[in-house]
Amino acid sequence: MSGAWAIAKKDMRIYYLKPNIIVSGIMFPLFMFLSFAIGKNAPPGTLIPGLIAITLMFSASSIEPVSIPIERRVKTFERLLSAPISLYSLVSGESLSGFLYSLGIACLPLAIGVIVFHTPIVHALILAISMIFTAFCFATLGTLFAAYPTENVGEVMSMLNTVRLPLIFISGVFIPLSAMPVIGQMIALISPLTYGNDMIEYAYTGKSLFSPLLDIMMLIIFILIFQVTANYLYKKFNE
Amino acid sequence: MKAIEVSHLIKKFGSLTALNDISFSVGEGETFGFLGPNGAGKTTTIRILTGVSRPTSGTATIFGHDVEHDTIAARQSVGIVSENSNVYDDLTAWQNLMFSAELYHVGRKEREEKATELLKKFELYDRSNDKVHGFSKGMKRRLTLAMGMVNSPRLIFLDEPTSGLDVQSNLIIREVVSDLVRAGVTVFLTTHNIEEANVMCDRVAIINKGNIVAIDAPESLKKTIQSVQSIEVAFDRNSTDHLDELSHLPMVNDVRKAGDKFKIFTEFPSEVIDVLVAYAHLHNLKILSITTLGPSLEDVFVRLTGLQRAGDGIHAID
Ligand SMILES: Nc1ncnc2c1ncn2[C@@H]1O[C@H](COP(=O)(O)OP(=O)(O)O)[C@@H](O)[C@H]1O
Numbered sequence: 001m002s003g004a005w006a007i008a009k010k011d012m013r014i015y016y017l018k019p020n021i022i023v024s025g026i027m028f029p030l031f032m033f034l035s036f037a038i039g040k041n042a043p044p045g046t047l048i049p050g051l052i053a054i055t056l057m058f059s060a061s062s063i064e065p066v067s068i069p070i071e072r073r074v075k076t077f078e079r080l081l082s083a084p085i086s087l088y089s090l091v092s093g094e095s096l097s098g099f100l101y102s103l104g105i106a107c108l109p110l111a112i113g114v115i116v117f118h119t120p121i122v123h124a125l126i127l128a129i130s131m132i133f134t135a136f137c138f139a140t141l142g143t144l145f146a147a148y149p150t151e152n153v154g155e156v157m158s159m160l161n162t163v164r165l166p167l168i169f170i171s172g173v174f175i176p177l178s179a180m181p182v183i184g185q186m187i188a189l190i191s192p193l194t195y196g197n198d199m200i201e202y203a204y205t206g207k208s209l210f211s212p213l214l215d216i217m218m219l220i221i222f223i224l225i226f227q228v229t230a231n232y233l234y235k236k237f238n239e
Numbered sequence: 240m241k242a243i244e245v246s247h248l249i250k251k252f253g254s255l256t257a258l259n260d261i262s263f264s265v266g267e268g269e270t271f272g273f274l275g276p277n278g279a280g281k282t283t284t285i286r287i288l289t290g291v292s293r294p295t296s297g298t299a300t301i302f303g304h305d306v307e308h309d310t311i312a313a314r315q316s317v318g319i320v321s322e323n324s325n326v327y328d329d330l331t332a333w334q335n336l337m338f339s340a341e342l343y344h345v346g347r348k349e350r351e352e353k354a355t356e357l358l359k360k361f362e363l364y365d366r367s368n369d370k371v372h373g374f375s376k377g378m379k380r381r382l383t384l385a386m387g388m389v390n391s392p393r394l395i396f397l398d399e400p401t402s403g404l405d406v407q408s409n410l411i412i413r414e415v416v417s418d419l420v421r422a423g424v425t426v427f428l429t430t431h432n433i434e435e436a437n438v439m440c441d442r443v444a445i446i447n448k449g450n451i452v453a454i455d456a457p458e459s460l461k462k463t464i465q466s467v468q469s470i471e472v473a474f475d476r477n478s479t480d481h482l483d484e485l486s487h488l489p490m491v492n493d494v495r496k497a498g499d500k501f502k503i504f505t506e507f508p509s510e511v512i513d514v515l516v517a518y519a520h521l522h523n524l525k526i527l528s529i530t531t532l533g534p535s536l537e538d539v540f541v542r543l544t545g546l547q548r549a550g551d552g553i554h555a556i557d
């Protein structure tokens with residue numbers, strides 16, 4: 001595990017301030033939020049839970065899809081592959097950096113909610129737990145997509161975005177699930193963002209679609225699926 | 240126990256056979272050279288030995304640990320210096336070393352001492368806290384070597400460590416490698432430079448297109464190499480009749496016609512020049528040009544494998 005931590009620390013030093021990571025991890029969710037908020041009549045404070053959810057998703061899944069293709073190109077990735085650490089440590093180390101990054105970034109909408117809109121938080125502990133699991137889930141998703149053996153950041157990013165962007169619309173973030181057609185509600189069930197968003201919503205309002213316990217279990221299942229698949233792919237693509 | 244034991248290794252990339260059934264072993268404390276031109280399979284061998292790439296068939300062990308099935312144990316006491324200077328440009332020299340040490344589970348105090356020692360050794364100490372992206376090629380290469388040594392390995396892989404470097408960096412690197420050898424570290428070094436293999440290695444394997452052509456001590460290799468020093472001479476009348484006569488001159492190993500010149504292979508170029516002058520005199524020939532050529536990797540291969548030259552895909556690099 002010390003190897004995983006070393007990898008995460010290295011990523012923090014190098015990638016946290018890279019422009020393309022800031023754009024896709026911070027600016028993007030912010031603009032999404034603003035465009036929704038402006039078109040809505042709801043008081044902006046009630047949109048804070050959704051903003052936190054998509055901020056977590058975008059920032060957590062933005063580090064590895066940038067860092068890993070770059071490191072393949074400059075061959076530093078080979079260092080990680082040839083170090084005496086397990087593939088599991090390597091994959092978790094990569095996810096760890098996205099995880100910590102997004103928790104840091106998500107403090108921004110959290111603070112805006114508290115300071116600007118005075119959005120009340122009903123269950124602070126559940127909020128913390130929901131943010132942690134949502135962040136880890138999407139960090140692992142980022143690592144999973146970065147397994148695709150390319151040296152081109154854009155390739156991974158565009159694959160990732162074809163998954164990430166639709167998730168915003170089908171996960172009840174800005175459009176409540178109850179307002180969606182049945183087919184949309186079915187699709188929502190296979191989106192991890194649905195459960196992350198639902199649990200964050202619960203922490204803020206005390207109301208949610210599922211129980212927080214179910215949300216957290218679903219997030220754990222997604223994390224396991226992503227992690228195992230990522231492990232398998234990194235092994236497979238490593239000829 | 241052998242430091243490296245390789246048995247019938249085959250590596251295919253699609254239809255390309257990068258390693259064609261190679262076997263060799265390297266004893267502990269030995270400096271083993273892997274000499275071959277670009278594309279010979281040197282890096283592929285190292286990548287398999289360090290568990291980054293998987294062999295198509297065959298086995299390899301490092302200090303008795305199978306590289307495929309006991310990978311982490313096999314890697315622990317190994318240092319790897321890849322052919323690209325793969326350092327992190329956005330980190331300082333110090334941070335690069337710390338990161339490398341942490342990947343190898345070196346404790347804090349130990350890694351800080353080791354990093355300081357290595358930075359001094361590689362003459363990078365006063366640049367410790369500078370980001371690497373301002374470093375010259377030679378400095379990056381030296382840092383790459385330092386990163387490969389920060390876990391005090393028992394075996395170190397050096398993939399073309401001095402290729403394309405400035406003289407100062409070359410000297411430092413060679414000195415550090417001899418220090419390693421004195422300290423009993425096993426060194427596996429790849430190069431396409433004959434002279435480097437000769438100077439630095441106890442034994443040298445010559446590899447070409449995935450085949451090991453010969454494994455020998457440098458002394459006997461040197462004999463082969465010396466025998467392919469050559470003289471190129473052009474006379475005013477270049478009849479092929481000379482070919483036979485020239486090849487019977489003393490100290491001449493072989494003669495080939497190369498364009499309008501004769502290429503004469505010998506261990507003793509300066510003596511043979513005298514002989515040629517006398518020969519020209521005797522036959523009333525004028526020497527239009529005469530040049531001595533050092534041994535080329537290509538000539539060594541031809542000598543060792545008895546291949547004929549032209550178009551067989553061997554490229555001399557030096
Ligand atoms: N990942 C790869 N995919 C396809 N071919 C490869 C790959 N790596 C190496 N090769 C091929 O294998 C051969 C040996 O390459 P390499 O081991 O890098 O040679 P060297 O290090 O001796 O210059 C070359 O023909 C090279 O093109």
Ligand SMILES: [Mg+2]
Pocket residue numbers: 278281282283322398
């Ligand atoms: Mg190579």
